[in-house]
Amino acid sequence: MTGIDRHISAPQLARLVQAGGGLTPAPGVKYRALAGAVRSLILEGRLAVRVRLPAERHLAEELGVSRTTVTSAYDRLREQGYLASRQGAGSWTELPDPQALGADSPWAADEDGGLIPMHAAAPMAPTSLAAAVDAAARDLPRHTLGIGYRPLGLEPLREAVAARYTERGAATRPEQILITTGAQQAMHLIVHLLTSPGDALLVESPTYPHVLDLARLRGARIVPVGIPPGGWHLDLLTCAMRQSAARLAYLIPDFQNPTGHLMEDAGRAELVAAARACGTTLIVDETWAETTLDEVPAVRPMAAFDTDGRVFSIGSAAKLWWGGLRIGWIRTTAAMVRRLSAFRAGVDIASPLLEQLVVARLFEDLPAGRAERRAALLASRAALTAALAAELPSWTYTLPRGGGSIWALLPAPAATPIAEAAVGHGVRLAPGPWFGVDGTLESYLRLPFTQPPQVITEAVRRVAAAQAGATAPRGSLPADLMTPVL
CATH class of the missing domain: 1.10.10.10 (Winged helix-like DNA-binding domain superfamily/Winged helix DNA-binding domain)
Structure with a gap:
């Protein structure tokens, strides 16, 4: 049958x-x-x-x-x-099966124009999603007796997130968790609540592009601190924190986006202590924290070293499960959760209930979700490194032990013209200047390995063909291709 x-x-x-x-x-x-x-x-x-x-x-x-x-x-x-x-x-x-799609599939193409989306470090949905959606739909009637708004978030999901922080080494109560409509909203809420125009916001360079957009929107003074190929120089971060009197610092210690670096516990403890001495609040982006691929030292969340509530941890369902769920969270003090919840009432009141139920279900089998994502990312990372060796051997990089992208160093500062040329070959890329300030990082491209292997192999082949006609910076990408979807 x-x-x-x-x-x-x-x-x-x-x-x-x-x-x-x-x-x-x-x-x-x-x-x-x-x-x-x-x-x-x-x-x-x-x-x-x-x-x-x-x-x-x-x-x-x-x-x-x-x-x-x-x-x-x-x-x-x-x-x-x-x-x-x-x-x-x-x-x-x-x-x-999304993981088996080829490069000509509409699911593997950029919705803005049919380009292979090598600008977006966004994984495909897991196989467990459909069952979680079905289970959430069956659960939904039990939550429809009230008006449906949960400004703090759905209780079972807050409990699941808090339990995961506790398991990772930062004891957490559900009252310390605010559910948001994605990690992006979490960043907006914190920055807009805690800063005023002109305040200094310290960021890594390179960093997540949208936090730079957010800082400019808020009128903050961006203080970039470079990350060398080997990882963070903590003395540079702490000196910049002190000298700039930064009100906030935005850090990505878990498989940093885009470099893939992982900060060890000693560095986390040192940065929290420096922030305490400088009066700086830390926004810690942990959206890639669950995507360990290779053997790495055990690390605790940066919040584990916090003693006075200055660490705001941000998480998301997007990288472990799927970005289409648009569910994120903030871990902070219970008092700050209430302040943030009151502040977000002017934005969207609360996150969608059904999607929260879906993520709560996915948390119930977290090990399986991590295993599936790890297997997919490992296969795609292998495809990317093999394709780079075959097609672009002059591009160099440090192999990340987790996360979802390779930060490739080009033999010449030509990231923008290569990205421009790649559009003509059907690929959308993320050039280095997206991740920095004032046109820097032109010698780098971020190459995600979140697409299926077949798509990645074909994309690199096309990029190699595009590189032949791109040797020096000429300008910028067209306006409709400037904003990365990450």
Whole structure:
């Protein structure tokens, strides 16, 4: 038994195809147009999953095409994972495994224009997501007796996040957790609540690009501190903290984005002590903390070294599970959680309840989620390093032991022109200047390994072809390609 009890007739499917624009391809590739039309119907939800499609002969008659055209279209859909078949049972719609997608899949393409999104260190959804969504949907009615707003966050999720911090070495109560609509919102809330225009905000260089956008939006004075190839120079950070009288410092100690460095416990303790002496509050971005790939020293959250509530830890479901959930959190004192919650009332009041239920379910099997993500990232990292060795051997890097990207040093300061040229080859890249201040870091590119291996291999091949015509900085990327989705 296939478990398929729904079907769509040939006239019904033909109407859906025609309503979507019909079949108007170049000569000889009509089957591709038909496969693309059916694939779009599935992805847009107009053709449900696990619905049996009509026989090839009947659909060909309705569309006025040859049976060979329909057969070839069905074959292409099967190759791409959108169709499954069994002898005597026909063919039915499916969704492909995201980790098996090729570079020509719309799921592996940038929604802004069909480019392979090598600018975005954003992993595919895990296989456990569908079951977590189903379980959350069954749980939802139990949470619908009230008005639905939970400004502090859903209690089971706050408990799960707090328990994970405690397990990692920073004893935490649920009252110390505020659930946010992604880590990005967490950063906005902290920066806007705790700084005024003109205040100094210390950041690593390179750093997460959106924190630079946030600092500029707030009117903060950005104080960059360079990170050498071997990792942090703590004396440079502490001196900059003291000399700038930084109100806030934004740090990424867990597989730093984009370098991949991991800060050891001694460095964390030293920085917290320096922040205490300088009167600086630390925003610690831990969004990559659960993505250990190789054997690394055991480390505790930076909050484990905090004694006076100056460490704000930010986490997210995006890197371990999926960015589409848009669920993040802040760990701080219970009093500050209440202040932040009151402040966020003017932004969005509370995060979506169903998505919080989904993440709470995912936390229930955290080891399995970590294992699946690790396996996927290891395969993609191997594909990226192999492709770089074969196609771009002059690019050098330190292999990260976790996280989701390689910070590649180019043989010449040509990151922006290479990124410009790559667009013409169907790839969107993140050049080094995105991660720094005042046009610096032109000799670097961030290369994520969060796409499936086949996509990464093809992307590097295209980037290598693009590099031939890009040798010196010429300007900047087009405006619609400037903002990274990370």
